[in-house]
Amino acid sequence: MNIQWYPGHMTKARRQMQEDLKLVDLIIELIDARVPLSGRNPDIEEMGRGKGRLIILNKADLADESQNRQWTDFYRQTGAEVLAADARQKASLKKIRPLVMNACRDKIRRDAARGMRNRAVRAMVCGIPNVGKSTFINSLAGRTSTKTGNRPGVTKGKQWIHLNGGLDLMDTPGILWPKFEDPEAGEKLAMIGSVSDDVVQSEELVLKLICLLQKDYPGRLEERYGIAADDSMAPADILEAVAKRRGMIGKGGIVSSERAAGMMLDEFRSGKLGRITLDRDVRIPAEKIR
Ligand code: G4P
Numbered sequence: 001m002n003i004q005w006y007p008g009h010m011t012k013a014r015r016q017m018q019e020d021l022k023l024v025d026l027i028i029e030l031i032d033a034r035v036p037l038s039g040r041n042p043d044i045e046e047m048g049r050g051k052g053r054l055i056i057l058n059k060a061d062l063a064d065e066s067q068n069r070q071w072t073d074f075y076r077q078t079g080a081e082v083l084a085a086d087a088r089q090k091a092s093l094k095k096i097r098p099l100v101m102n103a104c105r106d107k108i109r110r111d112a113a114r115g116m117r118n119r120a121v122r123a124m125v126c127g128i129p130n131v132g133k134s135t136f137i138n139s140l141a142g143r144t145s146t147k148t149g150n151r152p153g154v155t156k157g158k159q160w161i162h163l164n165g166g167l168d169l170m171d172t173p174g175i176l177w178p179k180f181e182d183p184e185a186g187e188k189l190a191m192i193g194s195v196s197d198d199v200v201q202s203e204e205l206v207l208k209l210i211c212l213l214q215k216d217y218p219g220r221l222e223e224r225y226g227i228a229a230d231d232s233m234a235p236a237d238i239l240e241a242v243a244k245r246r247g248m249i250g251k252g253g254i255v256s257s258e259r260a261a262g263m264m265l266d267e268f269r270s271g272k273l274g275r276i277t278l279d280r281d282v283r284i285p286a287e288k289i290r
Pocket of ligand 1: 060
C-alpha cells in the first residue's frame with residue numbers, strides 16, 4: 001500500500017501560512033497523540049524558526065497514557081512547551097496560559113526591555129486536517145464556530161480572537177499536510193482517519209492495524225471480539241473470525257471481511273478498542289526532529 005498524494009491547494013495554503021506566520025509570536029502546533037511522529041509535518045520547524053512553540057498532543061484521550069507521557073517528554077526536549085489534551089474539554093486546556101507565557105518568555109523579556117509591558121502574545125494554531133484545530137480554537141474562545149476567511153467586500157486583514165490573559169489567537173488555523181515519506185506513516189494516518197477513506201483500501205489497512213495490535217497491544221482484540229488473537233494467528237484469519245463473531249455473513253454463507261474491516265476501523269477510531277498509540281518509537285534523538 002502506498003498512500004501518496006499532495007493536493008495542489010496545499011501549495012497555496014503553505015504560502016498563505018508563511019505570510020500569516022509573520023504576524024505571530026507563537027505557533028500552537030496540534031499533533032494527534034495517537035500518531036505523535038507520523039502525524040506532524042516537519043516543515044513547520046523550518047517555517048516557524050524563531051517563533052515560540054507550544055505543542056498540543058491532542059486527542060490524548062484516545063491515546064495510550066504512558067505513551068502520552070513519553071511523547072510529552074520527547075517534545076519538551078526539542079525546546080517546545082507541551083500539553084497533552086482533549087480539545088473538546090475546556091478543563092484540559094486550563095494549563096495553556098502559563099505554557100504560552102513560558103514559550104514566549106524571550107519575546108516578553110525583549111518587550112519589557114523596550115518598555116512595552118503587557119503586550120498580548122499573538123498565536124496561530126496549526127496542524128494537519130482533522131487533528132482538532134477548530135475544536136481547540138472554539139474551546140479556548142468559548143464559542144461554537146470559527147469564522148473562516150474574511151467577509152466578502154471587506155478589506156483583507158486577519159481576524160483575531162482576544163482571549164483573557166494576554167493571548168490573541170488568529171481565528172483561521174494553518175492547515176499542514178501530512179508528509180508521507182515513510183509509507184508506514186501514511187498508513188497510520190489512514191488508520192486514524194486523517195486521510196480520506198476514498199484513497200485507502202480498508203481491508204488491507206485493517207490487516208496492518210491488526211498486526212500492530214498483535215505486537216503492541218496483545219489482548220485488545222480478545223477483549224473486544226473474544227478472539228484469542230496471538231502472534232501465531234495470521235491477520236487475515238483474525239479479520240475473518242471477527243466477521244463471523246459479528247455475524248457479517250453474506251449471501252451463500254460468504255464471510256464479509258470487508259464489512260468487518262470497516263467496522264473495526266470505526267471502532268478503533270472511536271476508541272472502542274481502548275487507548276492506542278500507533279507511533280511508539282520514542283528512541284529517535286530529539287534533535288533529529290528540530
Ligand atoms: P480540524 O479543524 O483540525 O480539521 O479538526 P476538528 O476540530 O474539526 O476536529 C475533528 C474531529 O475530531 C471532530 O470530530 C472533533 O470533535 C474531534 N476532536 C477534536 N479534538 C478531540 C480530542 O481531543 N479528542 C477526541 N476524542 N476527539 C476530538 P467529528 O467526528 O468530525 O465531529 P463531531 O463528532 O465533533 O461532530
